[in-house]
Amino acid sequence: MIYAPSLPERGTFVAWRNVARLLMSHHVPPDDIDWSGRPGLFTPRAIPEAVGPHNVNVTKNFLKLSESVVWNSDPERFAFLYKALWRLRLRDGDPLSQSDVLGRRLHLLAKSVGRDIHKMHAFVRFHELPSPGRRRFAAWFEPEHYILEPGSHFFMKRFADMDWMIATPRLTARFEGGVISYHTGGRKPPLPADASEELWATYFANIFNPARIKMNAMRSEMPKKYWKNLPETRLIPSMLAEAEERVARMREAGASASRPGAAIISTRYRNSMEKIEENPKNLKDAKRSSRQCRRCSLCEMATQTVWGVGPENASLMIVTDQPGDREDLTGELLDGEFGAALRELTTGAGFDFSEIYVTTAVKHFKFRPEDGRRIPLAPDRAEIEHCLWWLDMELAFVRPRLVLALGTAPVIALISDGNALELRRGAFETGRHGGRVMIAGAFSGKRDRAAKTRNGAFEVEAVNEFSRAFQYLKTHV
Amino acid sequence: MVGISLRDKLAILSDAAKYDASCASSGGEKRDSRKGGLGSSGGSGICHAYTPDGRCISLLKILMTNFCIFDCAYCINRVSSNVERARFSVDEVVDLTLEFYRRNYIEGLFLSSGIIRSSDQTMSDMVRIARSLRDIHAFRGYIHLKTIPDASPELIREAGLYADRLSINVELPQDRSVRRLAPEKRPETIRATMAQMRLEGEAAKEKSHTGRLARKFAPAGQSTQMIIGADDTDDVAILNSASRLYTGYRLRRVYYSAFSPIPDSSAALPLVKPPLMREHRLYQADWLLRFYGFTADEIATGARDGNLDLAIDPKLAWALQHRGLFPLDVNRASREMLLRVPGFGVRTVDRLIAARRNRSLRYEDLVRIGASVKKARSFVVLPGWRPTGLIDSATLPSFFAAKPEQMKLL
Known part of the structure; x- marks a missing residue:
């Protein structure tokens, strides 16, 4: 051992870095340094004051790691760090890698420091x-x-x-x-009693659930070595001792009689809750009623019922398959790209968009989760048929002169027959409600995608279809 | 409520709050008190204490009041329960929070409440407490507000202004269980609130065309809780439900809470030992959903009759059903596949990938890198190790089964 640097207790990191930098600049090998801080048998050489001829460059990763390792109480920490510096210079493997023996050691030292700091912040x-x-x-x-x-x-x-x-x-x-x-530092200073400490103990004892004892989970996160300075841990023995008895008492007591007066409150509240009306008197009542719909199982997957929008006396009703992703979240039909596209294209065909009633064949969004997104799925026949309850109500209240069916689900809903749709595009047929239904093809399929991949041909076709509907309404008064 | 001391109120209203599992105080906005005020937040959360039930204390978790007009069978505070009732004043909650905080007992406040008078009245009282902490006392610590079912969208928006996290509990994994056990709660309005909270959160992150951020909204996002074992829903249905909640509403966490006996219980729910192991397996599966690229359907292939295996963890259960994909060459396999090896965590996989860039990894490296080798070695191959025959062995599952335990005398 030739050099024996001694490092201070405060500002240890900066001090270590300065010494290590000097020694490295003189290319002093690790074996020539005693980092223990204890004087040995021989008088050590003085640390050179001037910077030596060798460049000392380190990566950010090394600095970050050493900034943590220096606070460890392991007596060999400085020697390990210097050895890593030395190996970095010699390009001897990667001493910072977790798969290196020295690297693993350094990471464990740093981790232990990090954990200790974290526990200090906590305890x-x-x-x-x-x-x-x-x-x-x-x-x-x-x-x-x-x-x-x-x-x-x-x-x-x-x-x-x-x-x-x-x-x-x-x-x-x-x-x-x-x-x-x-x-x-020194010995524990006198700490006066603190009024909040008693409240804290009250909280600790009452937030604990005696029916689920998991002592190992507790000990692994709050190691016993910290307990003596945590006032609340004094309560643990009695909390544990009473736990079993408390649970037993709960079990013995079993179900209790209802508190007097509770039934009145429950009845009053339940009567004030919205209910499904079997015979709504107008479109508004129907809409309110639809919020509770559980006719099929889609309501459990979707957020909420999305009802149609538009005036109650509209001449044209447009029916699409189901609400889209965003419409499901906001509860507002036409909120999003599809709504914007529909507005633009119908206006292009001569309509005043605010005079059209737009709705869906199925009023809940059907989807499957995939990679953090919700992929729309086509509703099946049973779901479409369950939802006719609501669509028929809309048809009955609005009584449109023409209904435009955009896509397969609306055609099935309005005409029952969904076969050979390609051949029937643009056709005017009679719907189950007795009125005229025009089968429009441009928007068939997935409406969100249709709105997104707007291209020239699609737009021309869509405007064309809406124009035919416009002409029909003009000529058939 | 004259005569009841603050200490008694605290005892009643923390006892009433303990059935909510959520405790996180991490993430969200970086703040500190160097420019005034008290407190900081935004780093990793800190658990200041642990109770013998293994749960951490990070926040002062209390109810504003345990008076409630709802009658949820699983809840100790339901209207029909004979439990002792109390109510905190705004100042009492504020003082408790600040004084506990100054002594470094807590990271902040988690405030929930029974429903008094109406949902909106309750919610606006809770918002008042949060507003007082933030605006009057310049509190920069963490605030988690439980939103009240059917509270108006305006109040939710205001709550998001003061709270770091908002949450609303779905309570039970299936709508019909909610309707049966919590007749005043409506699953569709709970979901609509979650949807609103997602959209408000997203809108707050978007910059306007002038480059200014929109008004703040719950920067640490939203979470929810499901009670496990109070109804007959199986684990696969629970995970499907969780997966819909994660994708639909961008929840940070779904908490699973084993249904636990309560004093003064309702006849609708029998008292049983809380299914703690099942809860643990669900959390493991939840981790697979969020960090390991598994779908609920994939996890289901390792389940038995719709329930997760209680003896082995869900990832191992899945791997045992897909032995054809193993053993995996650790030096060549993709990140996605490495994440599926039992015994490899996300951090292990990242370290493996970083280390194998420099040189070929050997068996000894796995130990150093921190993999759980005992579990992983049947599923990997690399220089120094070849799991001969193991993977095809019909007895492989028994390698992982728990050791038989000596029966205890009564």
């Missing part, structure tokens, strides 16, 4: 001290590593509006008037 318990002005608090904490300095930044950011002190066996941090300072 420091402040007691209030008497103070005439700014509020003052003090805590005693016993960390495993030398982490008070790196661990204090968190408290500076969190408790900037009060004075506090965290004492540890080696070091004490004081934060006064917004300025941090470090002093020699």
Whole structure:
């Protein structure tokens, strides 16, 4: 051993970095340095003051790792870090990799420091001290590593509006008037009783559920070595002792009689809840009623019922297959790309969009989740038939002169027969309700996709179809 | 409620809140008190204590009141229960939160409530508490507000202004169970609120054309809770339901809470031991959904009669049903496939991929990198290891079965 640097307890990282940089610049091999800080048998050589001829460059990753490792209490930490520096220079493997023996070691040291800091942030318990002005608090904490300095930044950011002190066996941090300072540590300072501590104990004892004891989960996250400085842990033995008995009492007591007066409150509330009306008197009542619809199982998958929009006396009704993804979320039909496309194309064909009633064959969104998105699925025949209840109601209240069926589901809903649709495109047929239905093809298939992949040919065809509907309404008064 | 002390109120209203499993205080907006105020948030959450039930205490989890006009059979606070009732004033909640916070007991407040008078009245009282913490006391810590079913969209919007996280509980995995056990709750309006919270959150993240951010809305997103074991829904149905909630409403978390006996129980629900192992397996499966690229249907292939195997974890159960895909060459396999190896976690896989860029990995490297080798070795091949015959062995599942345990004397 030729060099034996000694490093201070405070500002350890900067001090270590300076020494390591100097030694590396003189190309001093790891075996020539004793990092233990204990004087050996021989007088060590002085650390060179001037920078040597060799360049010392390190990666960000190394700096980040060493910034953590230096606070570990392992006596070999500095030697390990220097060895890693040395190997980086010699290009001897990757001493920072988890699969390297040294790298793994360094990562474990850093991890242990990180965990200790995290536990300090969690388990420091402040007691209030008497103070005439700014509020003052003090805590005693016993960390495993030398982490008070790196661990204090968190408290500076969190408790900037009060004075506090965290004492540890080696070091004490004081934060006064917004300025941090470090002093020699020592023994546990006297901490006065704190009124909030009793409330905290009350909370701890009552938030605990005696019916689910999981002591291992608790011990792995709150290791016993920290318990002596956590006031609430004193309650644990009695909480455990009583737990079984409390659960047994619950079980013995069994179901209890209903509290007097409860039934009246329940009845009153339930009577005020919205219900399905069997015979709604107008479109508005029908819409309200539809919110409770459970005629098929789609209601469980979808968010909510999406009802048609438009005036009750519209001449034209447009029926599409089902609401789209966004319409399902907002509950508003035509909220989204499809609505915008429909508005533009019908207006292009001569319509005043606000005079059209637009609705869907099936009023709940059907989909399957895939890669975090909801992919629309076509409703099946049974679902379409269940939903006729509502579509027929809309037809009966609006009594449109023409209904435009956009897609397969609307054709099945309006005419029952969904066969050979390609051949029937553009045809005028008689619907189940007795009125005229025009089969429009441009929007058939998935409506969201149709709206997204708008291209020239599609738009021309759609406007063409809407124009024919426009002409029909003009000529058939 | 004259004469009841703050301590007694706290006892009643924390006891009433303990059946909600959610405790997260992570994510969200980065804030601290260096420019005034008290508190900070935005890093990883901190658990300040643990109770013997294995649950962490991160937030002061209390009810504003346990008076309630709803009659949910699984809930200790239902209108028909004879439990002792109490109500906090706004200042009491605010003071408790701030004083606990200053002593570093908690990360913030998780406020829920029984429903008094009406949903809107209750919600607006809760919003008042959050507003007081933020606006009057400049509190920068974490706030989680439970939204009240059927509260108006305006109040939800206001709650999102002050809270880091909002949540509304779906309570039970199937609509019909909700209607049976919680007759005043309506699954469709609960979902509509979740949809609103998703859209508000997305709108708040979008910049307007002037580059200014829209008004804030619950930066730590939303979560929900499902009670497990109070109805007969099987695990596959539960996972399908969770997967719809994640994709539809962009939930950060779905919490599964094993139905646990309550004092003063309802005749509608028998008291049983809470199915803690089932809850644990569901959380594991939930992790597979969110971080490992599994779909609910894939997890279902490892289930038995619709329920997850309680003896082995769901990923292992899946792998045992898909032995044709294994053993996997660790040096060549894609990230997606490596994530499916039992015993490899997300971090392990990332380390493996980083390390194999430099050189070919050997069996010994797996241990160093932190893989659970005992589990993984039947499913991988790499220099230094070849699982001869194991993968085809009919007895492979027994390798992973729990060791028989000595029976205890009564």
